[in-house]
Amino acid sequence: MTNSVELGELKLPNPLMLASGTWGFGETLPRKILSSVGALVTKGLSLEPRTGNPPPRLSETPCGLVNSIGLENPGFEVFRNRILPRLLALGPPVIVNIFGESEDDFFRLAEGLAETGIAGLEVNISCPNVKKGGIAFARDPEGVFRLVRGLTSVWERFFSVKLSPVGPVEEVALAAEEAGARALTCANTYPAMTVDLSRGTPRLHLGGLSGPAIKPLTLRLVYELSRKVKIPIIASGGIMSARDALEYLSVGARAFQVGTAILIDPEAPRNILSELDVALKDR
Numbered sequence: 001m002t003n004s005v006e007l008g009e010l011k012l013p014n015p016l017m018l019a020s021g022t023w024g025f026g027e028t029l030p031r032k033i034l035s036s037v038g039a040l041v042t043k044g045l046s047l048e049p050r051t052g053n054p055p056p057r058l059s060e061t062p063c064g065l066v067n068s069i070g071l072e073n074p075g076f077e078v079f080r081n082r083i084l085p086r087l088l089a090l091g092p093p094v095i096v097n098i099f100g101e102s103e104d105d106f107f108r109l110a111e112g113l114a115e116t117g118i119a120g121l122e123v124n125i126s127c128p129n130v131k132k133g134g135i136a137f138a139r140d141p142e143g144v145f146r147l148v149r150g151l152t153s154v155w156e157r158f159f160s161v162k163l164s165p166v167g168p169v170e171e172v173a174l175a176a177e178e179a180g181a182r183a184l185t186c187a188n189t190y191p192a193m194t195v196d197l198s199r200g201t202p203r204l205h206l207g208g209l210s211g212p213a214i215k216p217l218t219l220r221l222v223y224e225l226s227r228k229v230k231i232p233i234i235a236s237g238g239i240m241s242a243r244d245a246l247e248y249l250s251v252g253a254r255a256f257q258v259g260t261a262i263l264i265d266p267e268a269p270r271n272i273l274s275e276l277d278v279a280l281k282d283r
Contacts, residue, residue: 007232008182010158012038019259020097025083039093049075059194059204064211066192068204093119099127110155120158126188138164141175148179163187183232211260212238226252242275
């Protein structure tokens with residue numbers, strides 16, 4: 001079996017994590033797949049329910065997928081009371097992806113999740129800070145420092161900051177590390193759009209590109225950041241096979257997330273782990 005991995009104080013049975021937003025809340029994958037991975041990273045969670053964007057929400061592109069889901073989720077209360085107990089019963093560590101429009105939103109979510117038995121948090125900073133005029137946290141290193149430092153006062157266990165791949169990525173990563181983040185997830189989707197030629201208008205205007213198309217870009221980010229920060233890096237971006245995962249691990253990632261591959265083949269996580277076992281034995 002693939003070796004266990006330590007991300008600071010968090011120990012995972014293997015380095016494969018299911019990426020946020022690609023497996024719902026467990027409804028879309030068989031239990032045997034969910035129970036075999038290193039960790040489950042939930043869909044993004046906000047304090048209040050969000051209906052998300054109207055369709056269309058997905059658009060295929062060569063070697064990728066553009067999504068514009070709009071962070072749809074049932075809100076904190078429904079998640080904590082109805083969904084989380086089922087996820088915890090699956091076995092792997094559960095990491096909850098959280099987002100908000102203000103620092104206080106993040107703090108309240110962290111406080112509310114403190115006694116639930118989850119393994120950690122993934123902090124999505126690719127969202128607007130309304131108190132800063134709509135500037136995304138991910139473009140504001142000073143804002144990220146304040147957010148992360150504030151989180152450390154209400155959350156004492158593992159949490160990873162999920163970086164945006166655009167903007168001052170290195171400055172934001174260093175600010176998160178200095179403020180007390182335990183790990184960095186590198187990275188979120190890339191801003192993208194698709195066009196409806198029949199109408200001559202954007203099909204998806206505010207979308208995010210994922211899949212194999214972004215792997216070389218994110219691979220470079222992981223390589224560069226691993227030489228700047230001391231905390232673990234969790235790679236996320238276009239991993240479709242064990243070879244992809246090994247490339248990320250070889251340039252400095254400690255663990256990796258699988259996302260778009262699940263939408264193509266629900267068996268992808270298990271297949272990647274099996275291939276990884278063989279590859280590691282042969283090295």
